[in-house]
Amino acid sequence: MLKSRTFLKKTRAGGVMKIVREHYLRDDIGCGASGCAACGSAHEGPVLEPQPLDRVSSLCPQPHYLLPDTNVLLHQIDVLEDPAIRNVIVLQTVLQEVRNRSAPVYKRIRDVTNNQEKHFYTFTNEHHRETYVEQLQGETSNDRNDRAIRVAAKWYNEHLKKMSAENQLRVIFITNDRKNKEKAIEEGIPAFTCEEYVKSLTANPELIDRLACLSEEGNEIDSGKIIFSEHLPLSKLQQGIKSGAYLQGTFRASRENYLEAIVWVHGDTEDNKEIILQGLKNLNRAIHEDIVAVELLPKNQWVAPSSVVLLDEGQNEDDMEKEEERECILKTAVSEKMLKPTGRVVGIIRRNWRPYCGMLSKSGIKESRRHLFTPADKRIPRIRIETRQASTLEGQRIIVAIDGWPRNSRYPNGHFVKNLGEVGDKETETEVLLLEHDVPHQPFSQAVLSLLPKMPWSITEKDMKNREDLRHLCVCSVDPPGCTDIDDALHCRELENGNLEVGVHIADVSYFIRPGNALDQESARRGTTVYLCEKRIDMVPELLSSNLCSLRSNVDRLAFSCIWEMNHNAEILKTRFTKSVINSKASLTYAEAQMRIDSSTMNDSITTSLRGLNKLAKILKKGRIENGALTLSSPEVRFHMDSETHDPIDLQTKELRETNSMVEEFMLLANISVAKKIHEEFSEHALLRKHPAPPPSNYEILVKAAKSKNLEIKTDTAKALADSLDRADSLTFPYLNTLLRILATRCMMQAVYFCSGMDTDFHHYGLASPIYTHFTSPIRRYADIIVHRLLAVAVGADCTYPELTDKHKLAELCKNLNFRHKMAQYAQRASVAFHTQLFFKSKGIVSEEAYILFVRKNALVVLIPKYGLEGTVFFEEKDKPKPRLTYDDEIPSLKIEDTVFHIFDKVKVKIMLDSSNLQHQKIRMSLVEPQIPGISVPTDTSNMDISEPETKKKKLQK
C-alpha cells in the first residue's frame, strides 16, 4: 500500500519547501518474538526470547517485553545498556527521533541492538500496515509520534495475546511522560515510568543507581531558591549571535580556579578572542568544552585573570553566601592594562558532556543517598549523584554521566555508570588515563575482526600481480628489543656498476586494510597505536600488527619498497617505489646490529649490508645537519619492570647507538622521497606533514637563559640555531648543552598532518626539509596507510577511490589524526608519570641532584637527569607564612629570602610521593641545597613524616 508523507521544511535561504516522500506500508513485518506463528517465517530470525523470565518485576510478574519511548531511550540509555535489561522492542519511530536528537545515543542504541545477547528488536512500525498512523489535523508531530508508539504498543499486546494464550506474554510500555502514560493506560496498555519499573526489579537493585535523575519541569521552581539565570532558547541565541549581541565560543574551565573560565570565541574576529568569565553566576552552568553564547559585560565590570588557586571544597550544600565571599577574593586590585574582556554565559548552544572518571566524596550525613562526585579532571565541576552503594564505591574510580543542571542546584545532577576499580590499582589507573585522553581502547568489534584474513594465511599467485619478488635480497630489520610490530626492514648491496642499491621495505598494511570497510574506519578512528609503559593499544588488530604485517625474519611478507641507487657519496641517482614480497633474513635489536658492525670477525652478507647502510647513513646525517636540521633532546626514560608484579623497579635513560640513527636516517630519506612523489602526482590531495617555524618570541626564554651563561644562541634560521647550539659548550658544565637542547625543544611548534591542497607552507622546520610525510610506520599510524594508498595509485599498483581524492575529507581526517596523536602523547606522558609515582612509592624519599629548568614567580621547575624527571619546587604553601620572593624577568632568576636562583643552577632536591589527595597523587619536590633557613628541608628527613614537623619548625622561627 502506498502512502505519501508530506512535510514542510525551512531552507537555508529562508524559504519554505514542501517535500513529498513516498511511503509504503507492508503486512509482512515480523514482530520479532520467536515462536510467533503469525510472523515466524518473516525475514530475519526472531530476536526476542520466547520466555523472557530472567527479570522478575514486582509490578509485572508475567513474562514481558519492554517498549520504551523516545525520552526513556535518550535519557536512560545507561540503564538499557545494563546486561540485566533484555528483550526490548525499539520502535522505528523512537529510533528516528533519537537519531535526530542525539547522535551519540543513537550510536549506542545501535550497538545494543546489534548485540545478540541483549535481545533488542527494532520494529519498523512506520511501515507496518496496522501500526502506521497519519498526522491528524491540529496534532503536532510530537503528539503524532507518541500516538504512533501507543498504537504499536497496543498492537503488540493484541498480537501476542493471539500467539500465546498459555504464555500470557505482555508488552510493557515505558514512558516518563505523565500524560502519555495516562493515555496509554486508558487504552489498555500496561504502562509504567522508567523509575517505577526499574525499582520493581527486585533482583537488580544496582540498576537504580544508573537511573538518570530528571527533575520534572513542574516542581523545579518551588524547591529551593534559584541560583542561576535562565538559559535563553537557541533561536534567541542565534539571532543574538547574528546581530553581534552575543558571541559564540568554546567554554574552557580553568584548572586552577573553579570560579573562572575562558571562552574561546569562534570565527576570525581580531579583538575579543578570549573572554574571561568569573563567578558561578556568570559561568551559569556551562561545563568544560560546551559551546556557549556569551554576552560581554560593560567595561567597568571587566576583570583581570586572577592568579589565585581555588578548589571547590564546599561539601554538600548550596551555600551561596560563602561562594560570594570567595568570589570577592578574585577581584584583586589590578591595573587598567591587565583588564580583559569579561562576560557571562547567556545560553548553551551545544553541550559536550561525556561520561567522566573520578571518585565519590561520600556525604557526611549517614544513610544519605545523595553524594558528590569529584571528577579527575579539575575543569569539570563536582556532580551530585544518587546511589545506595556509596560505601562500596568509596575509594574506587567510577564513571558518572551528567543528566542536567537545574537552575536551583549548585551542582549538576548525574548518575553512576560504571565502577572501574580501586584507586591506585594499575589496571584501573590505566583505564582512567585512557578514558580521560579519549583513547579508543575497546576490543575490536566483531565486524572489524571478520575482515581479517583467515589463518593460515599465505601469499597467493594473485597477490604477486603488480608485485616484485625481492625474496632473494638480504633484507634485515633493526628495532628496539621486544618489538613485535616490525614495520620496516632494510637492505644494501653493491651493484655491478659499482653503485650501491639501498632498499627500505615497509609493511604493506594497505593490502590488508581496504578503504571504507569497518576495519579501515576503526583504524582511521584510532589514528595511532598508543604505547603506554606496559601496554600497547593497537590501531589494527593484533593478528595484523604482530603477525601478518610485521616483517619478521624468515617468513615471506608483503612490503612496499622504496629503492634507491646511490653512489658512495650517498647521492641518490635513481628512486623507485614498488610493492614487493620480501623475506627478512634477520630481526636484530639496535645493540645486536651495532655489535655486528663493530666486530671485525663477522663478514656475512647481513653484516656487510649493515656496514654499507651505516656508512651511507653517516654521510646523509652530515648532509642533513649542514642543511640546518635540529638535533634536539628530551630526557627519555625507560622503566625496568619487575617480571612478576610489573612494578617499575628501576629507571634508565634511553641509550642512543649509531644504529638508531642509521635506521632513522633511512626512514627520513624514504619519507622525503615518498612525499615528493605523492605531491608530484597529487598536488591537491597529498597527505603531508609539516613542522612550522616557531615565532621568534618562542625563543626568548632560550636566548635569555643562554645569555645568563654568557652564551649566544641565534634563532634567525634553523641552521643558525643548530650551529649555535653546537657551539654552546661549557668545559666546566658539560650537561649545559643538553639542558639548552631540552629548552629548545620546548620552544618548538607541534608538527601536524595536512592536505597539500589546503595549505601552501609545506616546510618541515625540525628536519630542514621542504617536504615531508609519514610512510614508514603503517602498522602504528593511520596517516602512513593513506600515504601508502596514494603512492600505490601513483605507481599503478592499486586503484583509487573517491574519498582518497577529496581534499575536504582528507583535511577532516588530518584533523582527527592530529588530535589522536596529541592525545596519545598526553596519555603516554600520563602513563610515565603514573609509573614514576609507583617507582617513588616503592623507593621512599630520596634526595637527588637537579638543574633548574625554568624560574617561575613562586616556584622553580627542576630536572633530575638521573630519572629524566621534571618537577616543580613550590615556595608558597597553604597555611604557611610566605617567604620573601623577588622575581627578575630579564635574567630569569628568583631571589628567595637572600639566596638567588638562576636558570641552570644546580640544586639538590628531595623527592617524595604526596598522597594527600588520593585522586591526584603527585611527586612533590622540596629544596635541600642550597640551604635557606625555613624553606629548605634538612637532608636526613628520609624517615620523618613530612608535613607535621615542618610546620612546627616554622612557627618556632617566626
Added chain:
Amino acid sequence: MAFVALSEAEKVYIVHGVQEDLRVDGRGCEDYRCVEVETDVVSNTSGSARVKLGHTDILVGVKAEMGTPKLEKPNEGYLEFFVDCSANATPEFEGRGGDDLGTEIANTLYRIFNNKSSVDLKSLCISPREHCWILYVDVLLLECGGNLFDAISIAVKAALFNTRIPRVRVLEDEEGLKDIELSDDPYDCIQLSVENVPCIVTLCKIGYRHVVDATLQEEACSLASLLVSVTSKGVVTCMRKVGKGSLDPESVFEMMETSKRVGKLLHTSLQSVLHKEESLGPKRQKVGFLG
C-alpha cells in the same frame, strides 16, 4: 493555436446551425461542454487542479514561495503566471512554437487578476516590505480542444481554491531583527478566499449570433470574439477583444449581458463542485491521470 482544416461547406453548416441555436455537437448557444475538475492532483505543489473541457485539457499548479514584496505595494504579496504550451497539445507548439500563445495567455491572466478584489493580496503579506508569499501559477496545456481561456481560468480558480499556504510566524527580537518560524503541523495553513476570483467567458461571434465555449471548428468560423472576465456576482472585471474582425457596440453589449448570465451559472456550479470535493477530505480516492 491549433489548426483545423474546414471546407467552405462545413463552415456554412456551422454558421447556419448557430443561427438556429443548434450547434454541431447538439448544444445550444449558451451551453458549455461537460467540464471535469479535480484538485490536488500534483502532490508537491501548494495547490493544483486539472480541468478537462471537451478535449481541452489543462493542468495548473500553484507554488507558494517566500519573497520580498514589490516596492510600490509593500504590504501585499503577488501572483506570477507562466503558461507552458506542451508540444503534446499540438505539433505547432514544438520548440518555441507555443511561446507567443503562452505569453498572450499569461498577459491576459495578469490583467484579470490586476485588481484589488479578485484575490486578497494583503493576506499574502508576511511582514511589510520584507516578506510576502509569491504564488507562482504554472499553467500547462496538455491538449487543445478550443476555448482555452475559459478552461484555463476555471483551472486557475480551482487551483487557487486548493492552495494551502503554510502558516508562518515572524519572530522579532529586541533589536528588531526578524526571523521566520514555521509551524510543524502540516494542517496549520492559510487558505485563500476565491470568492471573487473571476472566470473568463469567451463569446465567439458566429454569423449574427454569438456562442460560448466554442470548439476548434467553431472558432475557425468566427472572425472576432470577446473575452469577458466575470466574478461570481456577475461583475465584469476585464474585457478583451480577439480576432481579426470587428464588433459593433450593440452586439458587444449583448455579449456582455450573455457573459454575465453564463458566468454566474458557471461560478455557482464550479463552487459547488469544489466544495463537494473538499468535504470528502484526504480520504477521497484520487482519479488523477488514470481517470
